[in-house]
Amino acid sequence: MSLVEEVDYGTPASRAKESVTLTIDGQQVKVPAGTSILRAASELGTQIPKLCATDSLQAFGSCRLCLVEVEGRAGAPASCTTPVAEGMVVRTQTKKLKDLRKGVMELYISDHPLDCLTCAANGDCELQDMAGAVGLRDVRYGYAGENHTKQEKDQSNPYFDFDPSKCIVCSRCVRACDEVQGTLALTIQGRGFESKVSPSQNELFLDSECVSCGACVQACPTATLSEKSVVEIGTPEHSVVTTCAYCGVGCSFKAEMRGEEVVRMVPYKDGKANRGHSCVKGRFAWGYATHKERILNPMIRSSISEPWREVSWEEAIAYAASEFKRIQEKYGRLAVGGVTSSRCTNEETFLVQKLIRAAFGNNNVDTCARVCHSPTGYGLKTAFGTSAGTQDFDSVEDSDVIMIIGANPTEGHPVFASRMKKRLRQGAKLIVVDPRRIDLVRTPHIEASYHLPLKPGTNVAILTALAHVIVTEGLVNKDFVAQRCDADDFAAWAEFVSRPEHSPDVVEKQSGVPADLIRGAARLYATGGNGAIYYGLGVTEHSQGSTTVMAIANLAMATGNLGRRGVGVNPLRGQNNVQGACDMGSFPHEVSGYRHISDDATRALFAKEWGRELDSEPGLRIPNMLDAAVDGVFKGMYIQGEDILQSDPNTKHVAAGLSAMECVVVHDLFLNETANYAHVFLPGSTFLEKNGTFTNAERRIQLVRKVMTPLNGYEDWEITQLLSNALGFPMNYTHPSEIMDEIARLTPSFAGVSFAKIDEMGSVQWPCNEKNPEGSPIMHIEGFARGKGKFMLTEYVATDEKTGPRYPLLLTTGRVLSQYNVGAQTRRTENVVFHDEDLLEIHPHDAENRGVKEGDWVKLASRAGETTLRATITDRVAPGVVYTTFHHPDTQANVVTTEFSDWATNCPEYKVTAVQVSPSNGPTNWQKQYEEQAAASRRVVELEAVK
């Protein structure tokens, strides 16, 4: 194995359609107009020396190393900033050029420490390479004069060091932070000899605006910015391309290795989701994989008051299987079920639902998408006929108006946010519909045209009011609607939204958003060119989540914003494989490809492949399972890669449900909170230790490749297979690619998918079948999957979670960039430096009324329960609204969330809880007792003989 090398073409590709032919060193080459000479040469295989240019950034022309001679032009122009021209004749290597380049290099090297042999970047340094490339053999200037070689290092960032003594002031880092990441944290301060790179205003990296995305580190041609892991371990010797296991953006990375040790994760330029960019989680936060708290041996116990007992894999699997069988004999076939994970691969998820449907013989299977995007599935399927976003990420490059509803991309989907910001800086208009002033509302060089700060729980009212303006002001795209949508449904919808009760003036009273803002936003979306909607959990996690998704679909159809680049309806998925988990048939009512379990033909197909009849009745969803457990009729559960105790609403109810069961099997990396109630613990493998595929928010299926042996002994799919075999339903896969082949045989939208095809194409977007053999970047181009688009009437029903004298504030929840969901992984990395506790954001006015000061402990109480955390005072939230994240188990934010949920899917209403906030001295009794119980429950008796 060797390092996966990527060619650096020096400057970005030109998007021009016309091409230009020129001659470089006697060879003809044809390239798109606007291409730089540097890139054209590189495409011919000629690497002109360069330092300040790299193909992820616009050319800058400062180092003067890439000089060339052009026939008929005087001097030696820089090839990175000079575009090609028809008939141009270029020479890249002449005596004059060689001398000029040597001179430039000599100057650089004369102010550079010559400790190459002990430098972390030895062998991986462009300065070193260029000294070699230009044939520099001696440096005439000594180090006696003034130089920069004694400057102090900034080691404040947990993941990378900044050693200014090695800086050549090429400003690639500054431009990477501006152009690629869009944070603008770096500047070059001073001029001439004094000039130096500075985070914010001469701050340390850690104290600056830097978000640790790593773009500058990657862009730096020297060792000035280098990963601490490279400093510690050394340069990597081989690399493997794989997919990030954190969020739904699905960034592609090169795992750069030394043996079985990961040296660093480097974003992969050919990754079509990320195009070479990354965020702090995927780039740096993989240390959890070898964290000391990871559980590597299977464990069992007969009651949750006992300590865990380590056992062999055989014993653990046999015990779990015998318990499930015993329970089914005693309480019936329907008394057990399971949960698949959006963190696991498609193949693993498919196997878990197969185990439940075939080995358990019922449909009691659900996934954590229940608590995030199940309304997306329901809403988009109703409107368009498929449960998925309509665009690829590249599409945003053609958007003119971007509407973000209930999402915070810079924290939740950072790499896509960077791409979106790039488009916004180019002039696209922005509409933000969110109770909170998210960063994108105002950020360097970006200002939203409209921010609609609605009261939590009034999404449907606002979206219907936007529709009201579009219909009553004659802004409907009549041709699109006539051609593409059901006419009767449209007529009924147009009449419905035109009613006076949906006018902006009425909705202003319900939502608190001024009518003029609603009108302005509606007009801009309908008339501003290509309009694209991106939405997140602020849409779905409501009692009207599904209705809101349908209201969004209605807006896009009415304005003709579907079926081409630049437009569409795009759910931003939370976890890496939420899309995939849904596609794989993790819901109790449907099998892979979103086909209802009651469909006889579909079941027959599965019965033939699996040799078992499937139950035709829908099974239980997660909250229904917990209710049934409390009722005493649901007794056993297999939970793969989920922490339902921490992530699901009303923790106390979840705890009651779990304690009522006789066999809870948790299959995970760590003893998570749910494991406190488990009887069997099956240690899982990380994404670095297995093969499989993830499907990101743009339906893109990408390979996850094994880079090290699973520390726990097995890949996750193998563990599910062991359990299934012990249950008496044989599975005999030898590689996940065989599971994907089975998925393809059984699922029309995946019919053309195979590991071989993904490997060859890099990634594939479903549907991929006979009709679309190469996959489908954009959906519904010629018609909707369901035929005619369906407008649904979206009646606004106020949530029953209402404020009153006891609970006068509305709590809404979200997350931060550096942490991931319940934090099980990110809390076990250096990312805690960025976010070490959940804070309650409260408006100054509400804080003052309650005597709460910055940093005070406060009690947060709702009808469901209470918890304590520290407050931070900010006007990001409106008066009457408070906000927190849920990354830390000791905060127990879900102790206060209620069980209200989406009418169609039971997706919990995390985004609205009526609460009261009052000063407090510290943790509540519940928090203390919980901590004690959790500690007791985590006791482990190690067995010598094991393994």
Add this chain to the structure above:
Amino acid sequence: MSDLEPEQTLSSHDKLVYMANQIGKAFSAEPHDAAVAAAANHIRLYWDPRMRRIILEHLDKGGAGLEPIALEAVRALKGKK
């Protein structure tokens, strides 16, 4: 452990009545018959047999708490099964 017992929340029985009403309301903008049919269909497709049995038993006992669309939807469900 006493503090870790569940708070008094809705029983599953009341919860199902609540959910049925929520479904009814979601379709309430449709013409009456269409709304009832859509609500009944939704319950048929998404509720597991036990949940449907509980709500049908509840209907047999008078269906207290079920609002008009939900009530008719549950009746329609009974007709089907």
